[in-house]
Amino acid sequence: MAIRLAGARPPRRRPRWALDDATLAIRLPxxxxxxxxxxxxxxxLADRIGPAVHPYEVAALLEAEGLSASVISERYGHPNLFSLASALYERVPRSFPEPAPAADPWRRPDTLRCLLRGVLFALPGLAYLLAAPLWDTGGYAPALIVAGLVSWAWGQALGHRAHLRMTAGRREAGRTLLAGSPAGAAVATAVAALPADGGPVTLVAAAQSAYLAAAGVLLVLGRERLLLAALSPLLAGAAVLPWWQPGPVLRAGLPLLALLATLTVTGWVLRGALAVPAAAGATRPRLLWSLPYGLFGLAAGVLVLLEGREEPYAVIVLTLSMGPAEWLLYRYRGLSVAALRATATPTAFLLRSAGILGLCLLAYLAPLLPAALLTGADPVALLLLAAVLWTALLLQAFGAAWPSAGICLTAAGGAGAVVVFHLPPGAALALPLGCGAAALCLSACALWLLGRPAPHA
Structure with a gap:
């Protein structure tokens, strides 16, 4: 047993006003x-009094410093603590330190991932390039187009619902995709069978619908690299076409191999998502919330189809541009957050928000102009259609899905009616006029809804 003496405590730092209290002094009243x-x-105490917003805060500070009533009266000549606190509060100017800037999740978008998604949107077209000599393109086109439109609309709605479920957990999103993707492929195939009269084109439409459903699952779950690997047979087959024409077996086998690889990878990814423990208390979002996203997908598909009737290469350009479009959506949000911190009035933020919208649209549309001229497409129609799609996606990113869906459906319905029924002003002007009006309405809607600080806070 040992007895240890407690070490001497370090002397406590005393305020300057208390340093000479040990000295006896005679003070005159x-x-x-x-x-x-x-x-x-x-x-x-200026550095601690400056941020105070009321003299009571200064009084609390003085109490924490240990000023007694006698010290306040004898040394400073104030009758009480609150009188001295008020004098100090008035004497020290207000100095509110700026808080540390919050992290901006939109400042650094994943550029490689956005560009890869744009490439993945266009890569399935290589399957049609490889298999084109094996079928009647004119006879198969209606069924494939109908199946594609249904798959596009279904995929947009299902993707939105899966992202809503993702907030509860990856397992919940996986269950939504597992239930919705096969159903969407089945619906698209059934609808495509109507114009095909149950012929062999129905099998091609079924394969197309199955791929679109599986690819949608991988894109929602963020497995773009796996999808790229699954599509590698298409890349290999298309790469040799300029120098060597493969036989029918390879032309049919490579797309089929890519489809099987995509389905296999999708099943593996879904299995991993379903292995995650279930979230407690997760609620299912209403189906109606995803309806406008599906309607927008249908309208966008019709608009792109109308553009592709006259300018098929323009559709390829537009598809590849979806990657940069997604990147610019991130940049718009980051720039808007920066504008919110830099402006002090709603009017100033509205003006800066309008400038950001114009800048992002210009950055998206500027590369499309030389691409349209290079492919021989009409640049006016392509740029207006691209502006419609990007602005609608911007509104959807902020939850304003019904305005974008309504405007795009109106434009698609009007342009489609002009083309189908040969109405004035004619098919050549139907799409540019419809997209021009829709772009103006969507831009005005974006300024009205997103030109306020609340959506960006």
């Missing part, structure tokens, strides 16, 4: 506050 002593105390 004053008739008022000692301004010099109060000024010295204010200078000593």
């Amino acid at each position: 004053r008739s008022g506050p000692d301004e010099q002593a109060v000024s010295e105390l204010a200078a000593e």
